[in-house]
Amino acid sequence: MQFDAASHGKKGGLSKSGAGRRAVMGRGHSSANGTLKSLDLGDGRVLEYAVRGEDDGPVVLFHHGMPGSAVPVGSFFHSATERGYRIVTYSRPGYGASTSTPGRTLADTAEASRALMDHLGVDRYVVAGWSSGGPHAMATGAADPQRASGVLLLGSFAPYDADGLNFVGDMGLMNIIQFRALARGEEAQRAVISQMAAAIREENPAEVASAMASLLPTVDAMMLNGTYGVESAVNMHHGLADGYAGWFEDLHALTAPWGFDPAGITAPIELWHGAMDRMVPVAHGAWLAAHLPTVRAHIENKGGHISIAVGSLGEKLDQLAARMG
Template identity: 40%
Template sequence: MTSLDLANGRSLEYVVAGPEDGTPLVLHHGTPSAALVFGPWRESAAKHGLRMVMYSRPGYAGSSPRPGRAVADAAGDVAALLDALGAERFVTVGWSGGGPHALACAKLLPDRCGAAALIGGVAPYAADGLDFMSGMGVENVEEFGAALKGKAALTSYLDTQSAALAHVQAGDMAAAFGDLVSDVDRAQLTGEFADYLAESFRTALQSGTAGWRDDDLAFVTDWGFRLDDGQVPVAVWQGGQDRMVPYTHGEWLAEHVAGAEPHLLPDEGHLSLAVGAVEEIIADLVRLSR
Protein backbone atom coordinates (compact mmCIF):
# COMPACT_ATOMS: atom_id res chain seq x y z
CA MET A 1 0.00 0.00 0.00
CA THR A 2 1.32 3.44 -0.97
CA SER A 3 0.19 6.95 -0.08
CA LEU A 4 0.05 9.87 -2.53
CA ASP A 5 0.23 13.43 -1.19
CA LEU A 6 -2.13 15.67 -3.15
CA ALA A 7 -1.74 19.38 -3.83
CA ASN A 8 -4.64 20.30 -1.54
CA GLY A 9 -2.99 18.65 1.46
CA ARG A 10 -4.96 15.40 1.41
CA SER A 11 -3.38 11.97 1.06
CA LEU A 12 -4.68 9.16 -1.11
CA GLU A 13 -3.98 5.53 -0.31
CA TYR A 14 -3.51 3.31 -3.36
CA VAL A 15 -2.19 -0.03 -4.60
CA VAL A 16 -0.84 -1.12 -8.00
CA ALA A 17 -0.62 -4.71 -9.20
CA GLY A 18 0.32 -6.24 -12.55
CA PRO A 19 2.68 -5.55 -15.46
CA GLU A 20 4.59 -2.27 -15.03
CA ASP A 21 4.19 -1.41 -18.70
CA GLY A 22 0.47 -2.27 -18.74
CA THR A 23 -2.29 0.25 -19.35
CA PRO A 24 -3.80 1.12 -15.95
CA LEU A 25 -7.18 -0.38 -15.13
CA VAL A 26 -8.51 1.92 -12.42
CA LEU A 27 -10.96 -0.10 -10.33
CA HIS A 28 -13.38 1.89 -8.17
CA HIS A 29 -14.42 -0.14 -5.12
CA GLY A 30 -17.89 -0.50 -3.68
CA THR A 31 -19.51 1.17 -0.67
CA PRO A 32 -18.07 0.61 1.89
CA SER A 33 -14.72 -0.80 0.81
CA ALA A 34 -11.08 0.11 0.25
CA ALA A 35 -8.06 -0.40 -2.00
CA LEU A 36 -7.73 -4.17 -1.77
CA VAL A 37 -7.21 -6.16 -4.96
CA PHE A 38 -9.25 -9.35 -5.46
CA GLY A 39 -6.91 -12.01 -6.91
CA PRO A 40 -9.03 -13.12 -9.89
CA TRP A 41 -9.46 -9.51 -11.00
CA ARG A 42 -5.70 -8.93 -10.86
CA GLU A 43 -5.03 -12.13 -12.80
CA SER A 44 -7.57 -11.38 -15.50
CA ALA A 45 -6.30 -7.82 -15.89
CA ALA A 46 -2.71 -9.03 -16.25
CA LYS A 47 -3.81 -11.60 -18.84
CA HIS A 48 -5.03 -8.70 -20.97
CA GLY A 49 -1.91 -6.61 -20.38
CA LEU A 50 -3.55 -4.28 -17.87
CA ARG A 51 -2.08 -2.95 -14.62
CA MET A 52 -4.60 -2.90 -11.78
CA VAL A 53 -4.77 0.43 -9.93
CA MET A 54 -7.02 0.89 -6.90
CA TYR A 55 -7.31 3.74 -4.42
CA SER A 56 -9.35 4.16 -1.27
CA ARG A 57 -11.82 6.98 -1.80
CA PRO A 58 -11.53 9.92 0.64
CA GLY A 59 -12.45 8.94 4.19
CA TYR A 60 -11.84 5.21 3.70
CA ALA A 61 -8.91 3.40 5.33
CA GLY A 62 -5.75 5.54 4.91
CA SER A 63 -7.19 8.20 2.57
CA SER A 64 -7.91 11.62 4.05
CA PRO A 65 -11.59 12.53 4.36
CA ARG A 66 -13.08 15.09 1.97
CA PRO A 67 -16.40 16.15 3.50
CA GLY A 68 -18.96 17.37 0.99
CA ARG A 69 -17.29 15.69 -1.96
CA ALA A 70 -19.30 15.12 -5.11
CA VAL A 71 -19.12 12.06 -7.36
CA ALA A 72 -17.38 14.26 -9.93
CA ASP A 73 -14.44 14.85 -7.58
CA ALA A 74 -13.24 11.29 -8.21
CA ALA A 75 -11.99 12.36 -11.64
CA GLY A 76 -9.50 14.83 -10.15
CA ASP A 77 -8.14 12.25 -7.71
CA VAL A 78 -7.74 9.68 -10.48
CA ALA A 79 -5.99 12.20 -12.74
CA ALA A 80 -3.55 13.06 -9.94
CA LEU A 81 -2.89 9.39 -9.27
CA LEU A 82 -2.27 8.63 -12.95
CA ASP A 83 0.09 11.60 -13.18
CA ALA A 84 2.05 10.24 -10.22
CA LEU A 85 2.27 6.85 -11.97
CA GLY A 86 3.42 8.46 -15.21
CA ALA A 87 0.37 7.15 -17.07
CA GLU A 88 -1.70 9.04 -19.61
CA ARG A 89 -4.35 6.65 -20.91
CA PHE A 90 -6.40 4.27 -18.77
CA VAL A 91 -9.56 2.21 -18.63
CA THR A 92 -11.82 1.98 -15.63
CA VAL A 93 -14.28 -0.29 -13.84
CA GLY A 94 -16.70 0.66 -11.08
CA TRP A 95 -18.48 -1.97 -9.00
CA SER A 96 -21.60 -1.03 -7.03
CA GLY A 97 -20.91 2.31 -5.31
CA GLY A 98 -17.81 2.57 -7.49
CA GLY A 99 -19.98 2.73 -10.61
CA PRO A 100 -20.80 6.45 -10.44
CA HIS A 101 -17.13 7.25 -9.80
CA ALA A 102 -15.99 5.27 -12.84
CA LEU A 103 -18.65 7.08 -14.85
CA ALA A 104 -17.29 10.42 -13.62
CA CYS A 105 -13.87 9.48 -14.99
CA ALA A 106 -15.35 8.53 -18.38
CA LYS A 107 -17.29 11.79 -18.63
CA LEU A 108 -14.74 14.22 -17.17
CA LEU A 109 -11.47 12.68 -18.44
CA PRO A 110 -12.48 11.80 -22.04
CA ASP A 111 -9.00 12.46 -23.44
CA ARG A 112 -7.47 9.89 -21.07
CA CYS A 113 -10.19 7.30 -20.45
CA GLY A 114 -10.46 4.69 -23.19
CA ALA A 115 -13.53 2.89 -21.84
CA ALA A 116 -15.51 2.26 -18.66
CA ALA A 117 -17.49 -0.65 -17.26
CA LEU A 118 -20.15 -0.34 -14.56
CA ILE A 119 -20.96 -3.51 -12.58
CA GLY A 120 -24.17 -3.18 -10.60
CA GLY A 121 -23.58 0.58 -10.59
CA VAL A 122 -25.88 2.98 -8.77
CA ALA A 123 -28.02 5.34 -10.86
CA PRO A 124 -28.67 8.96 -9.79
CA TYR A 125 -31.25 9.37 -7.03
CA ALA A 126 -33.16 12.07 -8.93
CA ALA A 127 -33.21 10.13 -12.21
CA ASP A 128 -36.43 10.79 -14.14
CA GLY A 129 -38.55 7.67 -14.45
CA LEU A 130 -36.60 5.64 -11.85
CA ASP A 131 -37.99 4.54 -8.50
CA PHE A 132 -34.56 4.56 -6.86
CA MET A 133 -35.25 2.25 -3.91
CA SER A 134 -37.77 -0.12 -5.47
CA GLY A 135 -36.41 -3.68 -5.30
CA MET A 136 -33.65 -2.87 -2.80
CA GLY A 137 -33.11 -4.98 0.30
CA VAL A 138 -34.34 -3.57 3.59
CA GLU A 139 -30.87 -2.50 4.73
CA ASN A 140 -30.27 -0.30 1.68
CA VAL A 141 -33.74 1.24 1.91
CA GLU A 142 -32.93 2.21 5.51
CA GLU A 143 -29.46 3.49 4.57
CA PHE A 144 -30.55 5.68 1.69
CA GLY A 145 -33.53 6.85 3.72
CA ALA A 146 -31.05 8.07 6.35
CA ALA A 147 -28.92 9.73 3.67
CA LEU A 148 -31.92 11.71 2.44
CA LYS A 149 -32.42 13.05 5.98
CA GLY A 150 -28.92 14.53 5.97
CA LYS A 151 -25.45 14.14 7.41
CA ALA A 152 -26.38 13.80 11.09
CA ALA A 153 -29.04 11.13 10.56
CA LEU A 154 -26.82 9.18 8.18
CA THR A 155 -23.80 9.35 10.50
CA SER A 156 -25.87 7.97 13.37
CA TYR A 157 -27.19 5.13 11.22
CA LEU A 158 -23.78 4.16 9.80
CA ASP A 159 -22.04 4.29 13.17
CA THR A 160 -24.52 1.67 14.39
CA GLN A 161 -24.07 -0.53 11.31
CA SER A 162 -20.28 -0.31 11.34
CA ALA A 163 -20.02 -1.72 14.86
CA ALA A 164 -20.36 -5.23 13.43
CA LEU A 165 -18.83 -4.73 9.99
CA ALA A 166 -15.59 -3.31 11.40
CA HIS A 167 -14.81 -6.78 12.79
CA VAL A 168 -16.68 -9.02 10.34
CA GLN A 169 -15.19 -12.37 9.32
CA ALA A 170 -15.74 -14.40 6.15
CA GLY A 171 -18.17 -16.78 7.83
CA ASP A 172 -20.34 -13.85 8.92
CA MET A 173 -20.83 -12.33 5.46
CA ALA A 174 -24.21 -13.84 4.57
CA ALA A 175 -25.68 -12.70 7.88
CA ALA A 176 -24.06 -9.26 7.53
CA PHE A 177 -25.68 -8.71 4.12
CA GLY A 178 -29.07 -9.90 5.36
CA ASP A 179 -31.89 -8.97 2.96
CA LEU A 180 -29.38 -7.52 0.47
CA VAL A 181 -28.44 -10.90 -1.03
CA SER A 182 -30.58 -13.04 -3.29
CA ASP A 183 -30.01 -16.79 -3.49
CA VAL A 184 -27.59 -16.46 -6.42
CA ASP A 185 -25.51 -13.94 -4.46
CA ARG A 186 -25.64 -15.85 -1.18
CA ALA A 187 -24.05 -18.79 -2.98
CA GLN A 188 -20.97 -16.63 -3.71
CA LEU A 189 -20.21 -15.90 -0.07
CA THR A 190 -17.64 -18.63 0.41
CA GLY A 191 -13.88 -19.16 0.08
CA GLU A 192 -11.57 -16.52 -1.34
CA PHE A 193 -14.35 -14.09 -2.23
CA ALA A 194 -15.89 -14.12 1.25
CA ASP A 195 -12.41 -13.58 2.73
CA TYR A 196 -11.88 -10.65 0.36
CA LEU A 197 -15.20 -8.97 1.18
CA ALA A 198 -14.71 -9.33 4.93
CA GLU A 199 -11.21 -7.87 4.76
CA SER A 200 -12.38 -5.01 2.56
CA PHE A 201 -15.08 -4.05 5.08
CA ARG A 202 -12.67 -4.22 8.01
CA THR A 203 -10.05 -2.18 6.18
CA ALA A 204 -12.52 0.42 4.93
CA LEU A 205 -13.89 1.12 8.39
CA GLN A 206 -10.63 1.13 10.34
CA SER A 207 -10.70 4.93 10.37
CA GLY A 208 -14.47 5.32 10.90
CA THR A 209 -17.46 5.88 8.64
CA ALA A 210 -16.53 9.17 6.93
CA GLY A 211 -15.92 7.55 3.54
CA TRP A 212 -19.14 5.53 3.68
CA ARG A 213 -21.11 8.61 4.76
CA ASP A 214 -19.70 10.82 2.04
CA ASP A 215 -20.31 8.18 -0.64
CA ASP A 216 -23.99 7.96 0.31
CA LEU A 217 -24.47 11.72 0.50
CA ALA A 218 -22.84 12.10 -2.92
CA PHE A 219 -25.11 9.46 -4.45
CA VAL A 220 -28.33 11.26 -3.44
CA THR A 221 -27.20 14.74 -4.50
CA ASP A 222 -26.09 16.19 -7.83
CA TRP A 223 -23.22 14.15 -9.26
CA GLY A 224 -21.56 17.15 -10.90
CA PHE A 225 -21.54 16.03 -14.53
CA ARG A 226 -23.93 15.19 -17.37
CA LEU A 227 -24.63 11.59 -18.31
CA ASP A 228 -25.85 12.37 -21.82
CA ASP A 229 -22.57 13.98 -22.93
CA GLY A 230 -19.36 12.36 -24.10
CA GLN A 231 -18.10 9.71 -26.48
CA VAL A 232 -16.23 7.32 -24.16
CA PRO A 233 -17.84 3.86 -24.45
CA VAL A 234 -19.46 2.61 -21.24
CA ALA A 235 -20.47 -1.01 -20.66
CA VAL A 236 -23.40 -1.36 -18.24
CA TRP A 237 -23.40 -4.76 -16.49
CA GLN A 238 -26.43 -5.48 -14.33
CA GLY A 239 -28.00 -8.57 -12.80
CA GLY A 240 -31.72 -9.18 -12.44
CA GLN A 241 -31.23 -10.87 -9.03
CA ASP A 242 -29.48 -7.84 -7.52
CA ARG A 243 -31.02 -6.63 -4.24
CA MET A 244 -28.26 -4.09 -3.51
CA VAL A 245 -28.60 -2.11 -6.74
CA PRO A 246 -31.79 -3.20 -8.50
CA TYR A 247 -32.04 -4.22 -12.15
CA THR A 248 -33.94 -1.03 -12.96
CA HIS A 249 -30.79 1.01 -12.19
CA GLY A 250 -28.90 -0.82 -14.92
CA GLU A 251 -31.80 -0.44 -17.34
CA TRP A 252 -31.95 3.30 -16.65
CA LEU A 253 -28.20 3.80 -17.05
CA ALA A 254 -28.12 1.78 -20.28
CA GLU A 255 -30.82 4.03 -21.71
CA HIS A 256 -29.55 7.40 -20.49
CA VAL A 257 -25.72 7.28 -20.48
CA ALA A 258 -24.17 8.46 -23.73
CA GLY A 259 -22.04 5.71 -25.27
CA ALA A 260 -23.63 2.95 -23.17
CA GLU A 261 -23.64 -0.72 -24.19
CA PRO A 262 -26.05 -2.82 -22.10
CA HIS A 263 -25.27 -6.22 -20.58
CA LEU A 264 -28.50 -6.84 -18.67
CA LEU A 265 -28.45 -10.38 -17.29
CA PRO A 266 -31.68 -11.49 -15.57
CA ASP A 267 -30.17 -14.52 -13.80
CA GLU A 268 -27.16 -12.75 -12.25
CA GLY A 269 -26.86 -10.89 -8.95
CA HIS A 270 -24.69 -8.15 -7.49
CA LEU A 271 -21.95 -10.47 -6.26
CA SER A 272 -22.20 -13.18 -8.90
CA LEU A 273 -21.34 -10.72 -11.66
CA ALA A 274 -18.20 -9.62 -9.81
CA VAL A 275 -17.10 -13.23 -9.35
CA GLY A 276 -18.31 -15.14 -12.39
CA ALA A 277 -18.12 -12.54 -15.16
CA VAL A 278 -14.64 -11.15 -14.42
CA GLU A 279 -12.99 -12.42 -17.59
CA GLU A 280 -15.89 -11.42 -19.82
CA ILE A 281 -16.09 -7.92 -18.36
CA ILE A 282 -12.37 -7.19 -18.71
CA ALA A 283 -12.14 -8.68 -22.21
CA ASP A 284 -15.09 -6.53 -23.26
CA LEU A 285 -13.49 -3.45 -21.67
CA VAL A 286 -10.34 -4.00 -23.72
CA ARG A 287 -12.46 -4.37 -26.87
CA LEU A 288 -14.31 -1.14 -26.15
CA SER A 289 -11.07 0.78 -25.53
CA ARG A 290 -9.86 -0.06 -29.01
Protein backbone atom coordinates in the same frame (compact mmCIF):
# COMPACT_ATOMS: atom_id res chain seq x y z
CA MET B 1 -23.39 -1.12 -1.64
CA GLN B 2 -20.47 -3.47 -2.02
CA PHE B 3 -20.36 -5.71 1.04
CA ASP B 4 -19.90 -5.34 -0.68
CA ALA B 5 -14.99 -9.59 -15.57
CA ALA B 6 -6.63 -10.19 -26.72
CA SER B 7 -3.15 -10.68 -26.51
CA HIS B 8 -0.81 -9.22 -23.95
CA GLY B 9 -0.19 -5.51 -24.42
CA LYS B 10 -2.58 -5.16 -27.38
CA LYS B 11 -6.03 -4.73 -25.96
CA GLY B 12 -7.79 -2.36 -28.29
CA GLY B 13 -5.66 0.68 -27.59
CA LEU B 14 -5.37 0.24 -23.83
CA SER B 15 -1.76 1.26 -23.56
CA LYS B 16 0.86 3.27 -21.72
CA SER B 17 3.83 5.21 -23.00
CA GLY B 18 7.36 4.32 -22.03
CA ALA B 19 7.29 7.12 -19.47
CA GLY B 20 4.22 5.52 -17.95
CA ARG B 21 6.05 2.21 -17.35
CA ARG B 22 8.36 3.57 -14.71
CA ALA B 23 8.15 2.11 -11.24
CA VAL B 24 5.25 3.34 -9.14
CA MET B 25 6.48 5.91 -6.64
CA GLY B 26 4.94 6.88 -3.35
CA ARG B 27 5.11 6.24 0.35
CA GLY B 28 4.40 2.61 1.15
CA HIS B 29 2.71 1.09 4.16
CA SER B 30 1.70 -2.43 5.06
CA SER B 31 -1.81 -3.81 4.90
CA ALA B 32 -3.43 -7.16 5.41
CA ASN B 33 -3.18 -7.71 1.65
CA GLY B 34 0.26 -6.46 0.67
CA THR B 35 1.83 -3.03 0.40
CA LEU B 36 -0.33 0.02 -0.19
CA LYS B 37 1.09 3.40 -1.19
CA SER B 38 0.10 6.96 -0.37
CA LEU B 39 0.09 9.84 -2.86
CA ASP B 40 0.49 13.37 -1.47
CA LEU B 41 -2.17 15.43 -3.27
CA GLY B 42 -0.33 18.66 -2.39
CA ASP B 43 -3.08 20.22 -0.26
CA GLY B 44 -2.51 18.36 2.97
CA ARG B 45 -4.43 15.30 1.81
CA VAL B 46 -3.15 11.88 0.83
CA LEU B 47 -4.71 9.27 -1.42
CA GLU B 48 -4.07 5.60 -0.68
CA TYR B 49 -3.60 3.33 -3.69
CA ALA B 50 -2.24 0.01 -4.89
CA VAL B 51 -1.11 -1.40 -8.23
CA ARG B 52 -1.43 -5.04 -9.24
CA GLY B 53 -0.47 -6.76 -12.49
CA GLU B 54 2.08 -6.33 -15.29
CA ASP B 55 4.16 -3.14 -15.17
CA ASP B 56 3.58 -2.52 -18.89
CA GLY B 57 0.02 -3.84 -19.03
CA PRO B 58 -3.03 -1.87 -20.14
CA VAL B 59 -4.14 0.22 -17.16
CA VAL B 60 -7.52 -0.13 -15.46
CA LEU B 61 -8.46 2.39 -12.76
CA PHE B 62 -10.94 0.65 -10.48
CA HIS B 63 -13.50 2.47 -8.32
CA HIS B 64 -14.62 0.34 -5.36
CA GLY B 65 -18.05 0.05 -3.81
CA MET B 66 -19.48 1.43 -0.57
CA PRO B 67 -17.78 0.68 1.78
CA GLY B 68 -14.43 -0.39 0.36
CA SER B 69 -10.75 0.40 0.05
CA ALA B 70 -7.63 0.11 -2.08
CA VAL B 71 -6.80 -3.36 -0.72
CA PRO B 72 -6.79 -5.58 -3.84
CA VAL B 73 -9.23 -8.49 -3.80
CA GLY B 74 -7.32 -11.26 -5.53
CA SER B 75 -10.28 -13.45 -6.45
CA PHE B 76 -11.99 -10.47 -8.08
CA PHE B 77 -9.01 -9.15 -10.07
CA HIS B 78 -7.37 -12.46 -11.03
CA SER B 79 -9.25 -12.88 -14.30
CA ALA B 80 -7.96 -9.44 -15.38
CA THR B 81 -4.37 -9.66 -14.20
CA GLU B 82 -3.94 -13.09 -15.79
CA ARG B 83 -4.77 -11.43 -19.11
CA GLY B 84 -2.04 -8.84 -18.59
CA TYR B 85 -4.09 -5.91 -17.29
CA ARG B 86 -2.56 -3.58 -14.73
CA ILE B 87 -5.14 -2.81 -12.03
CA VAL B 88 -4.93 0.43 -10.04
CA THR B 89 -7.10 0.54 -6.92
CA TYR B 90 -7.44 3.40 -4.47
CA SER B 91 -9.31 4.26 -1.28
CA ARG B 92 -11.78 7.10 -1.70
CA PRO B 93 -11.35 9.93 0.82
CA GLY B 94 -12.28 8.87 4.32
CA TYR B 95 -11.56 5.18 3.71
CA GLY B 96 -8.35 3.46 4.82
CA ALA B 97 -5.43 5.91 4.85
CA SER B 98 -7.02 8.38 2.41
CA THR B 99 -7.71 11.75 4.02
CA SER B 100 -11.35 12.46 4.79
CA THR B 101 -12.85 15.22 2.61
CA PRO B 102 -16.23 16.31 4.04
CA GLY B 103 -18.68 17.43 1.39
CA ARG B 104 -16.76 15.83 -1.46
CA THR B 105 -18.55 15.32 -4.75
CA LEU B 106 -18.17 12.82 -7.57
CA ALA B 107 -16.26 15.50 -9.46
CA ASP B 108 -13.85 15.96 -6.53
CA THR B 109 -13.00 12.27 -6.53
CA ALA B 110 -12.59 12.32 -10.31
CA GLU B 111 -9.98 15.06 -9.93
CA ALA B 112 -8.13 13.01 -7.32
CA SER B 113 -8.21 10.07 -9.73
CA ARG B 114 -6.72 12.24 -12.46
CA ALA B 115 -3.94 13.26 -10.09
CA LEU B 116 -3.23 9.57 -9.41
CA MET B 117 -3.03 8.83 -13.13
CA ASP B 118 -0.66 11.81 -13.55
CA HIS B 119 1.49 10.47 -10.71
CA LEU B 120 1.69 7.03 -12.32
CA GLY B 121 2.50 8.52 -15.74
CA VAL B 122 -0.51 6.93 -17.42
CA ASP B 123 -1.37 8.22 -20.89
CA ARG B 124 -4.46 6.08 -21.55
CA TYR B 125 -6.55 3.90 -19.32
CA VAL B 126 -9.90 2.27 -18.85
CA VAL B 127 -12.00 3.25 -15.87
CA ALA B 128 -14.15 0.63 -14.13
CA GLY B 129 -16.66 1.02 -11.33
CA TRP B 130 -18.67 -1.48 -9.33
CA SER B 131 -21.80 -0.55 -7.36
CA SER B 132 -21.34 2.98 -5.93
CA GLY B 133 -18.02 3.01 -7.77
CA GLY B 134 -20.00 3.18 -11.03
CA PRO B 135 -20.96 6.87 -10.69
CA HIS B 136 -17.35 7.68 -9.73
CA ALA B 137 -16.18 5.84 -12.84
CA MET B 138 -18.59 7.85 -14.99
CA ALA B 139 -17.39 11.07 -13.34
CA THR B 140 -13.79 10.15 -14.18
CA GLY B 141 -14.75 9.35 -17.76
CA ALA B 142 -16.42 12.76 -18.05
CA ALA B 143 -13.55 14.63 -16.38
CA ASP B 144 -10.66 12.97 -18.26
CA PRO B 145 -11.96 12.23 -21.79
CA GLN B 146 -8.53 12.43 -23.44
CA ARG B 147 -7.13 9.55 -21.37
CA ALA B 148 -10.13 7.58 -20.11
CA SER B 149 -10.74 5.69 -23.33
CA GLY B 150 -13.40 3.27 -22.08
CA VAL B 151 -15.80 2.84 -19.14
CA LEU B 152 -16.91 -0.44 -17.54
CA LEU B 153 -19.92 -0.35 -15.21
CA LEU B 154 -20.77 -3.30 -12.97
CA GLY B 155 -24.05 -3.15 -11.05
CA SER B 156 -23.87 0.66 -11.03
CA PHE B 157 -26.21 3.11 -9.37
CA ALA B 158 -28.14 5.60 -11.48
CA PRO B 159 -28.58 9.23 -10.31
CA TYR B 160 -30.57 9.64 -7.10
CA ASP B 161 -32.82 12.21 -8.79
CA ALA B 162 -33.20 10.28 -12.06
CA ASP B 163 -36.54 10.92 -13.75
CA GLY B 164 -38.81 7.92 -13.71
CA LEU B 165 -36.64 5.84 -11.35
CA ASN B 166 -37.76 4.54 -7.97
CA PHE B 167 -34.29 4.67 -6.45
CA VAL B 168 -34.94 2.22 -3.59
CA GLY B 169 -37.49 0.05 -5.37
CA ASP B 170 -36.68 -3.69 -4.99
CA MET B 171 -33.64 -3.00 -2.78
CA GLY B 172 -32.81 -5.21 0.18
CA LEU B 173 -33.70 -3.89 3.62
CA MET B 174 -30.17 -2.82 4.64
CA ASN B 175 -29.87 -0.49 1.66
CA ILE B 176 -33.38 0.88 2.08
CA ILE B 177 -32.56 1.80 5.68
CA GLN B 178 -29.45 3.79 4.82
CA PHE B 179 -30.99 5.67 1.90
CA ARG B 180 -34.20 6.51 3.76
CA ALA B 181 -32.10 7.92 6.60
CA LEU B 182 -31.25 10.80 4.25
CA ALA B 183 -34.69 12.28 4.88
CA ARG B 184 -34.19 12.27 8.67
CA GLY B 185 -31.14 14.51 8.83
CA GLU B 186 -27.44 14.15 9.48
CA GLU B 187 -27.72 12.75 13.00
CA ALA B 188 -29.92 9.89 11.81
CA GLN B 189 -27.63 9.23 8.86
CA ARG B 190 -24.56 9.02 11.08
CA ALA B 191 -26.34 6.73 13.51
CA VAL B 192 -27.31 4.28 10.76
CA ILE B 193 -23.92 4.26 9.03
CA SER B 194 -21.91 4.04 12.24
CA GLN B 195 -23.98 1.05 13.35
CA MET B 196 -23.50 -0.72 10.00
CA ALA B 197 -19.77 0.07 9.96
CA ALA B 198 -19.34 -1.25 13.49
CA ALA B 199 -21.11 -4.47 12.53
CA ILE B 200 -18.74 -5.00 9.60
CA ARG B 201 -15.64 -4.29 11.68
CA GLU B 202 -16.73 -6.65 14.43
CA GLU B 203 -17.93 -9.52 12.23
CA ASN B 204 -15.70 -12.45 11.48
CA PRO B 205 -15.09 -12.25 7.69
CA ALA B 206 -16.66 -15.67 7.23
CA GLU B 207 -19.88 -14.48 8.93
CA VAL B 208 -20.53 -11.36 6.87
CA ALA B 209 -22.85 -13.16 4.44
CA SER B 210 -25.40 -13.99 7.13
CA ALA B 211 -25.56 -10.33 8.16
CA MET B 212 -26.37 -9.33 4.59
CA ALA B 213 -29.15 -11.82 3.92
CA SER B 214 -31.69 -9.21 2.78
CA LEU B 215 -29.32 -8.07 0.03
CA LEU B 216 -28.28 -11.43 -1.36
CA PRO B 217 -30.01 -13.73 -3.82
CA THR B 218 -28.74 -17.30 -3.62
CA VAL B 219 -26.27 -16.81 -6.46
CA ASP B 220 -24.55 -14.00 -4.49
CA ALA B 221 -24.67 -15.72 -1.12
CA MET B 222 -22.82 -18.71 -2.58
CA MET B 223 -19.97 -16.46 -3.74
CA LEU B 224 -19.79 -14.55 -0.49
CA ASN B 225 -19.42 -17.82 1.40
CA GLY B 226 -16.24 -18.60 -0.55
CA THR B 227 -12.78 -17.06 -0.93
CA TYR B 228 -14.16 -13.83 -2.34
CA GLY B 229 -16.27 -13.25 0.78
CA VAL B 230 -13.28 -13.42 3.10
CA GLU B 231 -11.15 -11.19 0.85
CA SER B 232 -13.96 -8.67 0.45
CA ALA B 233 -14.41 -8.50 4.22
CA VAL B 234 -10.68 -7.76 4.64
CA ASN B 235 -11.03 -5.00 2.03
CA MET B 236 -13.93 -3.41 3.92
CA HIS B 237 -12.31 -3.84 7.33
CA HIS B 238 -9.33 -1.83 6.09
CA GLY B 239 -11.57 0.87 4.65
CA LEU B 240 -13.45 1.24 7.94
CA ALA B 241 -10.53 0.71 10.33
CA ASP B 242 -10.41 4.37 11.39
CA GLY B 243 -14.13 5.09 11.27
CA TYR B 244 -17.05 5.55 8.92
CA ALA B 245 -16.17 8.95 7.38
CA GLY B 246 -15.67 7.53 3.90
CA TRP B 247 -19.04 5.78 3.95
CA PHE B 248 -20.81 8.92 5.15
CA GLU B 249 -19.11 11.03 2.47
CA ASP B 250 -19.89 8.41 -0.18
CA LEU B 251 -23.59 8.40 0.66
CA HIS B 252 -23.80 12.15 0.17
CA ALA B 253 -21.71 12.21 -3.01
CA LEU B 254 -23.87 9.48 -4.51
CA THR B 255 -27.22 11.10 -3.67
CA ALA B 256 -26.29 14.76 -4.34
CA PRO B 257 -26.54 16.20 -7.86
CA TRP B 258 -23.73 14.57 -9.81
CA GLY B 259 -22.50 17.81 -11.38
CA PHE B 260 -22.01 16.30 -14.84
CA ASP B 261 -24.21 14.79 -17.52
CA PRO B 262 -23.56 11.05 -17.93
CA ALA B 263 -24.95 11.37 -21.45
CA GLY B 264 -21.95 13.55 -22.30
CA ILE B 265 -19.42 10.72 -21.87
CA THR B 266 -17.92 10.08 -25.29
CA ALA B 267 -15.91 6.92 -24.56
CA PRO B 268 -17.45 3.48 -25.19
CA ILE B 269 -19.33 2.19 -22.14
CA GLU B 270 -19.96 -1.45 -21.31
CA LEU B 271 -22.70 -1.91 -18.72
CA TRP B 272 -23.37 -5.17 -16.88
CA HIS B 273 -26.22 -5.68 -14.42
CA GLY B 274 -27.87 -8.69 -12.80
CA ALA B 275 -31.65 -8.94 -12.92
CA MET B 276 -31.58 -10.48 -9.41
CA ASP B 277 -29.50 -7.66 -7.90
CA ARG B 278 -30.95 -6.45 -4.58
CA MET B 279 -28.11 -4.09 -3.65
CA VAL B 280 -28.53 -1.98 -6.78
CA PRO B 281 -31.74 -3.17 -8.48
CA VAL B 282 -31.74 -3.76 -12.21
CA ALA B 283 -33.94 -0.68 -12.74
CA HIS B 284 -30.77 1.38 -12.20
CA GLY B 285 -28.99 -0.46 -14.99
CA ALA B 286 -32.02 -0.11 -17.26
CA TRP B 287 -32.14 3.65 -16.63
CA LEU B 288 -28.45 4.04 -17.45
CA ALA B 289 -28.82 1.87 -20.55
CA ALA B 290 -31.53 4.21 -21.80
CA HIS B 291 -29.61 7.43 -21.10
CA LEU B 292 -25.96 6.73 -22.03
CA PRO B 293 -25.52 7.19 -25.80
CA THR B 294 -22.31 5.14 -26.05
CA VAL B 295 -23.46 2.24 -23.87
CA ARG B 296 -23.77 -1.42 -24.74
CA ALA B 297 -25.86 -2.99 -22.00
CA HIS B 298 -25.79 -6.58 -20.79
CA ILE B 299 -28.54 -7.67 -18.40
CA GLU B 300 -28.08 -11.18 -16.99
CA ASN B 301 -31.39 -12.69 -15.97
CA LYS B 302 -29.86 -14.98 -13.35
CA GLY B 303 -27.16 -12.57 -12.20
CA GLY B 304 -26.88 -10.81 -8.87
CA HIS B 305 -24.74 -7.93 -7.62
CA ILE B 306 -21.70 -10.05 -6.81
CA SER B 307 -22.01 -12.79 -9.42
CA ILE B 308 -22.20 -10.21 -12.23
CA ALA B 309 -18.61 -9.21 -11.51
CA VAL B 310 -16.59 -11.80 -9.60
CA GLY B 311 -14.68 -14.19 -11.82
CA SER B 312 -15.38 -12.44 -15.12
CA LEU B 313 -13.75 -9.00 -14.88
CA GLY B 314 -11.08 -9.92 -17.44
CA GLU B 315 -13.61 -11.11 -20.00
CA LYS B 316 -15.64 -7.95 -19.61
CA LEU B 317 -12.55 -5.79 -20.03
CA ASP B 318 -11.69 -7.71 -23.20
CA GLN B 319 -15.15 -7.00 -24.60
CA LEU B 320 -14.71 -3.30 -23.89
CA ALA B 321 -11.25 -3.35 -25.45
CA ALA B 322 -12.66 -4.94 -28.60
CA ARG B 323 -15.03 -2.00 -29.03
CA MET B 324 -12.19 0.45 -28.52
CA GLY B 325 -9.86 -1.23 -30.98
